[in-house]
Amino acid sequence: MTFEKTPGWLDWYADPSKPAFTPPPGSVDAHCHVFGPGRLFPFAPERKYTPCDASRDQLFSLRDHLGFARNVIVQATCHGADNRAMVDALKASGGRARGIATVKRSISDGELRGLHEAGVRGVRFNFVRRLVDFTPKDELMEIASRIAPLGWHVVIYFEAADLPELVDFFTALPTTVVVDHMGRPDVAKPVDGPEFGLFLKFMREHANVWSKVSCPERLSVSGPKALDGQRAAYDDVVPFARTIVETFPDRVLWGTDWPHPNLKDHMPDDGLLVDFIPRIAPTPELQRKLLVDNPMRLYWPEERTPTS
Numbered sequence: 001m002t003f004e005k006t007p008g009w010l011d012w013y014a015d016p017s018k019p020a021f022t023p024p025p026g027s028v029d030a031h032c033h034v035f036g037p038g039r040l041f042p043f044a045p046e047r048k049y050t051p052c053d054a055s056r057d058q059l060f061s062l063r064d065h066l067g068f069a070r071n072v073i074v075q076a077t078c079h080g081a082d083n084r085a086m087v088d089a090l091k092a093s094g095g096r097a098r099g100i101a102t103v104k105r106s107i108s109d110g111e112l113r114g115l116h117e118a119g120v121r122g123v124r125f126n127f128v129r130r131l132v133d134f135t136p137k138d139e140l141m142e143i144a145s146r147i148a149p150l151g152w153h154v155v156i157y158f159e160a161a162d163l164p165e166l167v168d169f170f171t172a173l174p175t176t177v178v179v180d181h182m183g184r185p186d187v188a189k190p191v192d193g194p195e196f197g198l199f200l201k202f203m204r205e206h207a208n209v210w211s212k213v214s215c216p217e218r219l220s221v222s223g224p225k226a227l228d229g230q231r232a233a234y235d236d237v238v239p240f241a242r243t244i245v246e247t248f249p250d251r252v253l254w255g256t257d258w259p260h261p262n263l264k265d266h267m268p269d270d271g272l273l274v275d276f277i278p279r280i281a282p283t284p285e286l287q288r289k290l291l292v293d294n295p296m297r298l299y300w301p302e303e304r305t306p307t308s
């Protein structure tokens with residue numbers, strides 16, 4: 001099947017730079033996607049966008065180029081609840097990728113076990129209206145209670161302005177809860193203002209809540225962009241991400257978000273994006289927690305040594 005990309009679609013950056021920052025050995029890119037390829041894994045009829053292809057082999061070659069060891073592949077909404085492309089990538093990764101699935105309440109226990117064997121360790125609940133149609137909260141809660149015994153967690157994606165309305169549902173979830181992209185703060189607002197304050201309170205008062213400090217390219221208003229050799233990009237996002245890393249160093253994850261769906265302004269050079277990491281996690285200890293210890297604890301707990 002051939003697909004026509006959404007008009008204005010920006011393809012992933014073809015020839016990324018080598019980062020100046022060297023990630024510690026064993027680093028995990030804990031948020032990335034695969035798209036298709038559409039001829040093998042057709043995009044879902046209910047999708048809100050049609051992307052370019054972004055295959056597992058292209059993802060794995062980016063992983064190696066950037067100096068990462070592992071990936072966490074998050075089911076993208078353009079594949080709906082058809083997890084085949086993501087699962088195919090997990091199976092081809094030689095144990096170096098884990099996955100986050102999208103499932104419906106109709107999924108059987110056997111199918112859940114199959115996903116677990118392939119390397120899935122969580123489900124994603126998406127509340128961003130431009131990406132998905134609303135799933136009733138009772139259905140989501142039922143899914144959460146079924147995946148909890150597998151040791152899985154729930155990844156949530158929402159916009160900062162929607163947190164007040166969603167917070168009661170989030171705090172009722174029975175698993176670890178991982179927030180995508182810091183809950184998408186409006187970085188034009190003050191880092192010590194009420195909106196981001198609510199997010200910090202949410203994390204402070206709920207020790208099961210983690211955050212990905214990812215996607216500065218999606219959140220930044222004033223740049224500069226991670227392009228043309230700019231190794232100090234997205235200044236306006238730094239205080240938000242750094243506050244989270246320094247306040248909750250054991251509950252943060254980082255990911256490229258490759259292939260960066262739905263960006264409208266520019267496509268970042270992923271090598272320069274990696275150079276954002278030492279600006280938000282300034283010490284080797286914070287970097288090791290963010291890139292190795294935390295994702296290993298969540299996604300490969302069986303591989304942890306007693307000291308890590």
Ligand SMILES: O=C(O)/C=C(\CC(=O)C(=O)O)C(=O)O
Pocket residue numbers: 033075076077078131157180257260261262
């Ligand atoms: O890549 C992301 O995390 C963010 C997305 C896309 C997405 O979540 C999806 O398609 O599932 C976005 O904001 O458009």
